[in-house]
Amino acid sequence: xxxxxxxxxxxxxxxxxxxxxxxxxxxxxxxxxxxxxxxxxxxxxxxxxxxxxxxxxxxxxxxxxxxxxxxxxxxxxxxxxxxxxxxxxxxxxxxxxxxxxxxx
Numbered sequence: 001x002x003x004x005x006x007x008x009x010x011x012x013x014x015x016x017x018x019x020x021x022x023x024x025x026x027x028x029x030x031x032x033x034x035x036x037x038x039x040x041x042x043x044x045x046x047x048x049x050x051x052x053x054x055x056x057x058x059x060x061x062x063x064x065x066x067x068x069x070x071x072x073x074x075x076x077x078x079x080x081x082x083x084x085x086x087x088x089x090x091x092x093x094x095x096x097x098x099x100x101x102x103x104x
Contacts, residue, residue: 004046006065007066008041011036011065029053029054029057048096049099052092063092066084
């Protein structure tokens with residue numbers, strides 16, 4: 001599955017778990033409903049900043065959006081995914097930390 005579809009599927013799943021409508025999630029993110037629909041449908045790429053905002057609003061780590069739950073799981077795959085998640089956590093943390101400094 002394409003990564004942006006993986007992200008979109010996870011966003012929709014978590015949004016529904018929190019009982020948010022697309023409009024409510026959009027309001028929390030200062031986006032419009034159409035943008036949330038495009039993210040959930042995999043029609044658009046999500047920036048790191050938007051991914052971080054989604055994670056905060058949905059109370060998860062940003063890396064959660066990047067794991068394809070439909071992919072077959074085996075020990076080797078799980079180890080690779082764990083390594084990828086740790087790398088992404090580090091990269092997202094760095095991006096979120098440095099973003100305000102770079103904007104100044």
